[in-house]
Amino acid sequence: TSTHDMARVLQGENDLLTDLRLYVAGLERKVNLTRLILDDAIKRQQQARIDPEAYVANPLNSLPLVRRMHMDAGKILKSMKLEPAADQQQISDYRLDVITETDLEEAIKGLLRIQQIYELDERHMVQGQLSQKQYNARLSTLDCLAVARHLRKNGEDEQAIRWLELALEQYPGTPEPVYQLLKIDRAAILRELAHIQITRDNWPAVGRSYAQVLEHASRAQDKQEALAFIAAAKQHLVHLRLCRGHSLPLVSSSLRCRYNTASAPFLRLAPLKLEQLSLDPYMVLYHDVVQANEREHIMQLAKPHLRRALVGAARAHSQRFAMNAGFSYNDSRQGQRLRQRLEDMSGFDLTNSGQLAVLNYGIGGQYYMHYDCWFSQDDAAQVASIKDNRIATILLYLTDVQLGGLTSFPALGLAVQPSPGSALIWHNMNNAAECDRRTLHAACPLLLGTRWVATQWIDVKGQWRTKRCLANPSN
């Protein structure tokens, strides 16, 4: 052997020591955690020993008991089993399956029944108070969470929110390692809270919840998600302001109203009234371009085919917003003429675009915030999406909307008032042929009247003549 060799062995032993140290630290953590759980359980058992019958007769004791045995005990044992130990066999033989989901559900229902019948306050219950009497028992974060999830499953969202808030209030009560073992953290509870608030369209609350998620999230991915939701919440608030008629003043002084005679030869003979709303992204409003008889024609043909429209996010939020039907231009002379006009106005070729989508909104009907184009996740998808995406949208307003029902563009701070016969045109994709986030839009809930619009989404295929200044030269 050489000293050089010995140094290697020494290093080897050092490495081994490092491993052993980690192993011991792990065991210590486990011992500490087990002691915490044990101490807590012993305290409760001592309390119960005085009068077991009376103890379990109190729902503030029985619910946590069943919940712990049904939900926590299994996870705790599983984690113990992961480490080799002398009494491992004993642990493995332990049977937990006698305590079922039904037991837990019954316990929760019992507690909620008492709350309802005796009109008890949730917070008082959690703190151990049952109608004026203070008990030496409390509900933990995990108990509250179990109650909240039960309520949510049964569609009792409002109550579920209160129990989630209580779960958060109780959070400091349990040591962090125990939460980790049980795979519960504050951010997860806040996320559950936010998801209910999203389905209830309570965006200020969504923003607040995710601001807290951001504080407590440790993983980069969670932080990113929280930031995205905070941004979405902000946009919803702008959207609501726009819907209420608080349009931001248009800033650009280069915007004009004029007669369009340029985008197609035909327009030189029959110019159209054009109002520029935004230059980048490009957005214009044409006035009086769809005649009353044409509007009637579109609506009449669509009526027998109207179906409930549920798209994307709208489905997730089960927000029924409108009925829709396809209108085929080729079925009538009027249709063909209209199609030609849309091409003239937009400068785009409609050969590769689908039918005109006719939408009818009832009172309260809305179109959730969305993009008409899609985003690609990676480079390959990006290339594909450039070939299969919607470069622009033409939105025809067919009826006079009495109250509400604006089309809002939160990222641009502008909202368009439907006026029968006008057509809104905007470009969804920027010059790099990417879906432009600033084109986010929505139809505000209709307050009064009936709202008919027709949308022509324009496919990017074959539009190179019109929009060709792409950043990527390969396109």
Ligand SMILES: O=C(O)CCC(=O)C(=O)O
């Ligand atoms: O009805 C509106 O104002 C918006 C419709 C829309 O966004 C669409 O059809 O894509």
Ligand SMILES: [Fe+2]
């Ligand atoms: Fe849209």
